[in-house]
Amino acid sequence: xxxxxxxxxxxxxxxxxxxxxxxxxxxxxxxxxxxxxxxxxxxxxxxxxxxxxxxxxxxxxxxxxxxxxxxxxxxxxxxxxxxxxxxxxxxxxxxxxxxxxxxxxxxxxxxxxxxxxxxxxxxxxxxxxxxxxxxxxxxxxxxxxxxxxxxxxxxxxxxxxxxxxxxxxxxxxxxxxxxxxxxxxxxxxxxxxxxxxxxxxxxxxxxxxxxxxxxxxxxxxxxxxxxxxxxxxxxxxxxxxxxxxxxxxxxxxxxxxxxxxxxxxxxxxxxx
Amino acid sequence: xxxxxxxxxxxxxxxxxxxxxxxxxxxxxxxxxxxxxxxxxxxxxxxxxxxxxxxxxxxxxxxxxxxxxxxxxxxxxxxxxxxxxxxxxxxxxxxxxxxxxxxxxxxxxxxxxxxxxxxxxxxxxxxxxxxxxxxxxxxxxxxxxxxxxxxxxxxxxxxxxxxxxxxxxxxxxxxxxxxxxxxxxxxxxxxxxxxxxxxxxxxxxxxxxxxxxxxxxxxxxxxxxxxxxxxxxxxxxxxxxxxxxxxxxxxxxxxxxxxxxxxxxxxxxxxxxxxxxxxxxxxxxxxxxxxxxxxxxxxxxx
Numbered sequence: 001x002x003x004x005x006x007x008x009x010x011x012x013x014x015x016x017x018x019x020x021x022x023x024x025x026x027x028x029x030x031x032x033x034x035x036x037x038x039x040x041x042x043x044x045x046x047x048x049x050x051x052x053x054x055x056x057x058x059x060x061x062x063x064x065x066x067x068x069x070x071x072x073x074x075x076x077x078x079x080x081x082x083x084x085x086x087x088x089x090x091x092x093x094x095x096x097x098x099x100x101x102x103x104x105x106x107x108x109x110x111x112x113x114x115x116x117x118x119x120x121x122x123x124x125x126x127x128x129x130x131x132x133x134x135x136x137x138x139x140x141x142x143x144x145x146x147x148x149x150x151x152x153x154x155x156x157x158x159x160x161x162x163x164x165x166x167x168x169x170x171x172x173x174x175x176x177x178x179x180x181x182x183x184x185x186x187x188x189x190x191x192x193x194x195x196x197x198x199x200x201x202x203x204x205x206x207x208x209x210x211x212x213x214x215x216x217x218x219x220x221x222x223x224x225x226x227x228x229x230x231x232x233x234x235x236x237x238x239x240x241x242x243x244x245x246x247x248x249x250x251x252x253x254x255x256x257x258x259x260x261x262x263x264x265x266x267x268x269x270x271x272x
Numbered sequence: 273x274x275x276x277x278x279x280x281x282x283x284x285x286x287x288x289x290x291x292x293x294x295x296x297x298x299x300x301x302x303x304x305x306x307x308x309x310x311x312x313x314x315x316x317x318x319x320x321x322x323x324x325x326x327x328x329x330x331x332x333x334x335x336x337x338x339x340x341x342x343x344x345x346x347x348x349x350x351x352x353x354x355x356x357x358x359x360x361x362x363x364x365x366x367x368x369x370x371x372x373x374x375x376x377x378x379x380x381x382x383x384x385x386x387x388x389x390x391x392x393x394x395x396x397x398x399x400x401x402x403x404x405x406x407x408x409x410x411x412x413x414x415x416x417x418x419x420x421x422x423x424x425x426x427x428x429x430x431x432x433x434x435x436x437x438x439x440x441x442x443x444x445x446x447x448x449x450x451x452x453x454x455x456x457x458x459x460x461x462x463x464x465x466x467x468x469x470x471x472x473x474x475x476x477x478x479x480x481x482x483x484x485x486x487x488x489x490x491x492x493x494x495x496x497x498x499x500x501x502x503x504x505x506x507x508x509x510x511x512x513x514x515x516x517x518x519x520x521x522x523x524x525x526x527x528x529x530x531x532x533x534x535x536x537x538x539x540x541x542x543x544x545x546x547x548x549x550x551x552x553x554x555x556x557x558x559x560x561x562x563x564x565x566x567x568x569x570x571x572x573x574x
Contacts, residue, residue, distance in 0.1 A: 001280075001281075002278075002279060003279060004285030004287070005285075006285070006348040011346070011348070012279075013287050014277050015275070015276075023289070025287065049314075049318065049319070053345075077320075078316050078323075079277070079289050079315075079316060160535075161533045161535060162533050163533055168540040170542075171541070171546075172541035172544065172545040174541065180540065180541050182539050182540070183318065183321060183539045250311070250312050250313050
């Protein structure tokens with residue numbers, strides 16, 4: 001078997017991109033698929049593990065609603081090649097571009113959906129090349145805050161299990177690793193890219209339809225919304241008060257049903 | 273090393289990745305490795321540890337499959353009514369069948385964390401093709417609630433005696449009334465009662481699991497327990513072994529290692545490094561490595 005067909009949706013795992021180094025799962029309706037293909041950009045690092053089930057649920061529901069969907073792993077993440085201390089932020093933006101290229105072979109229009117750093121990467125890519133629809137789900141606007149929170153979690157874990165700061169990464173003898181966050185190695189180049197990230201200092205994407213979804217309010221998302229407004233024919237800003245799924249371990253996860261439904265319904269409402 | 277995305281299984285499609293060694297010429301002669309889900313974490317594993325493990329084992333010469341059981345990760349739910357955990361065992365054996373068809377694999381080593389360890393253990397009992405099992409933080413071998421409670425109480429009591437007693441913050445909370453006194457007294461009370469007269473159910477489950485373990489060891493299956501220091505899997509292991517480890521070690525098929533400063537899911541890079549070292553060394557000792565096949569034992573009989 002090279003694909004799995006369930007409830008009218010065909011799921012095909014595949015490798016794609018330069019040297020076929022990226023892993024992805026392409027899910028599409030077996031009949032009456034729309035021509036709006038969805039590229040789903042996942043979170044990274046420890047948030048990727050925590051949010052995987054949510055991304056899977058979102059992709060499946062979008063596919064059942066008629067949309068072809070590609071979920072994929074960035075270089076150094078998930079089932080893609082390499083490790084995360086071998087890449088820079090720009091490499092991940094290029095991976096989003098490769099994912100779009102794959103979906104464009106099948107679909108006339110592109111909807112980019114990004115969660116957390118996935119939203120940040122989607123925003124950066126949409127500022128460089130055309131996409132038709134953009135969904136940013138609690139994107140990381142300022143990478144410095146994301147990195148600070150990540151380090152707090154790493155340091156809490158190190159303290160609980162009696163590791164000195166940085167000792168675990170040293171033990172693993174990964175020369176490219178400057179810091180680790182819960183099993184995910186980060187090079188100095190990647191850290192620098194994350195720490196200096198501020199979406200509001202990058203070219204604003206000009207996208208017809210944008211959904212900015214937050215599970216908690218924040219000044220950074222307000223800034224981003226204000227930035228997106230002039231370039232979007234339709235900008236929807238929604239707040240759905242649900243538990244921040246990226247802080248819960250997988251066994252603690254409560255699927256954010258309202259947020260998923262909102263995203264699916266909103267994309268379904270985009271005119272053809 | 274090469275990786276292939278694959279849809280595995282027969283009765284239900286299972287999304288997986290097969291990591292192949294650089295040379296497949298000896299693949300059929302070497303046990304293939306199957307890595308299960310760690311609880312509900314998808315096939316890359318906590319901290320992406322199972323990806324690193326699979327790639328390391330492939331570099332040592334093994335074909336390695338990681339896959340998602342139905343309803344976990346990227347695999348769709350089953351359409352029949354096969355209950356869990358039966359479904360995990362069926363699916364694991366179907367993945368083994370797949371590897372046999374693709375690579376000619378005749379023997380298998382199963383690995384997993386937590387529920388993955390349980391699946392590995394039970395498939396090893398059922399399927400004579402299994403020649404090795406790496407059980408990482410295996411716990412709750414039986415569904416008996418009484419046994420689970422018995423072991424959990426040991427864990428909680430151990431934490432009170434070894435951590436809380438020497439922790440200033442714990443004493444501060446105790447003095448200021450921020451401790452669950454009822455729970456504390458219940459745990460310590462049960463600990464005394466269980467020492468004097470262990471519940472019948474707990475004793476019979478321990479004997480049953482012990483017998484199952486002996487059965488696969490006597491068949492010649494190489495079994496390695498990997499435990500996180502101080503974790504609840506260590507308590508399950510201690511209850512199971514009940515001071516009789518030496519008799520299992522004398523079979524030559526039983527191995528165990530405790531990873532220091534390690535959580536249940538072996539999150540940190542340092543923990544993963546230790547895991548890869550221990551599992552890799554064990555694999556090389558039993559089955560040789562692509563780098564040095566001469567290190568293989570010639571006789572696996574126990």
